[in-house]
Amino acid sequence: MSDSLARRRLLTAGAVLGGTALLSSLSTQAARADAPADGGRWPTRFPLPDGFQPEGIAIGDRPFAYFGSLADGTVHRVSLATGRGTTVVRGLGGSTVGLKTDRADRLFLAGGQSRQIRVADPRTGRHLAVYDLPGAVMVNDVVLRPGAAWFTDSYRPVLYAVPLGRHGRLPGSASELVELPLTGDWAQGSDFTANGIERTPDGRALIVANVFAGGGSLMRVDPRTGVARRIDVGPARFPNADGLLLCGRLLYVVQQVQNAIDVVRLNDSGTHGTAVARITDPRFRIPTTAASWRDRLYLPNARFDVEPTPTTTYDAVAVAQYRPAR
Template identity: 65%
Template sequence: MAPTDRSFARRRLLTTAVALSGAALLPSTAHAAETGEHPWPAQFPLPDGFQPEGITIGAKPFAYFGSLAGGDIYRASLATGQGSVVSKGLGTGHPTVGLKIDRHGTLYLAGGVSGEIRVADARTGEIEQVHATGGTFVNDVILTPGAAWFTDSFKAQLYRLARGAVDTVPLTGDWQQGPDFTANGIERTPDGSALLVVNAFANGGGLMRVDPRTGAARAVDLGTARLPNGDGLLLLGRILYAVQQQQNAIDVFRLNDAGTKGTAIARITDPRFRIPTTVAAWGRRLYLPNARFDVEPTPETEYDAVAVKQV
């Protein structure tokens, strides 16, 4: 969830100091969102200066976005595009990078350069837990039965949050740690037996399949496809969407059940993409925040989210 370019990675560190990632609509509602008399917006603004990075959508048609600027959480209605800040962050040096919401309305937040894992109530906005991992850049998160898993972009390890405690799981096997941002997006395999983690360094960028019990990583066979700018991941059935932020694209793969092999089937591009980072789904649409990493952020910088059709 961060650029692979070294200079920009450093700049970000300085300037910032599925009910899990999507949900299905009823058929009539999904149809109305795209073709009804009052179609839902396919693009809507986020607050100026917000610096969005992560997105999550739960069981209701609301998207939650995390801010790199100070860790705030912004909630937007997918039906209207209107929203507001529902949880105040801890301020400068405590960004919210990746985030996920569970079916109880609990938000799991990756704290980036702060090294924190935070847990917040989406309804009240209260930050209920703050865990110091000792990590360098806690980047993204995925929910599995009984645990939340987080990546660290500068350390060869994952963090497992379960029952209010955090464990560190070292990454071994095929894992190669690069000199800059390495681990990024995280998902589950279609059969739920393992984790999928973007490794932007090994073999020019790709996916690693990680055994959650041992941390042993094995490279996923993606053929000739590479993910040098791989960021957020979204799995719908056996279809994996991988955001390639600097390429302004989403690469789409069909995985086998175990997640050991993937076949590239499509690339989604759109002129509205301005370095999207992460992706979540509702109905037939994919929603992405434009992080605009190609511009120096200011309090007046404009940001937005866009929707495209699923493959």
């Protein structure tokens, strides 16, 4: 485990009790995940390689999940239909934290403390681009918008943008990447601050999890200016917010060490929201991020509560997406 991840554990462990009590009291519907509806044929739990240390997950337009390794940056692909997996991209020695896949089946990888952003082709296993960011500290998570891939840095109040040219052309060098300072309501803690990143429902802005500001907040960021405004979700707090996943107007906030997913219904512009439910499951072992396929959410269990070894076991689980009671 890196120094950065050790500090992350301490940060999240110290905040868990307050966040649990507050959000539980606000949820309008305490939601347990029902069995996902696909006839029960596809597995709802499957193993990942021993010692893998998963953190991020991505699912594209086919039923395969990609998982990134904190241990060495390897990317592992699993068939959602069978639960069987294989290594598709070998790591370069650093971590892979967050990851996303685009329509061309390219993987955009956040390189953590390696201070890298990488793009890989899972069909060939080849890295298409590696961008070194000397000023970065920990490149954590990524979201794709038309024209750019956006990355968070957990220790700096900035976002990094990888501009995408015609037909998704990648920049030729790191000098073409954009560093966007975060201003407005953004408050940077002395330690780990920014985590997951998503788009607003209308696609015009970004949503970034800030685990420091106001006891844990969701920030709406204008990608043109970097001005951040705290999303009004009433008294709800997200001190352990990790991965963010938007499905329609429902934002799933993975509160990792709380072993829970909090569900927030947003307005179209992402300026206001209401915490409507909490998903829990006894199989959660500190899930960090989520991706969706049909009516399911898939999450890797990062197991940050144990010291990782080459034989530590890891897995991923599936739960049903939230459906409001009728």
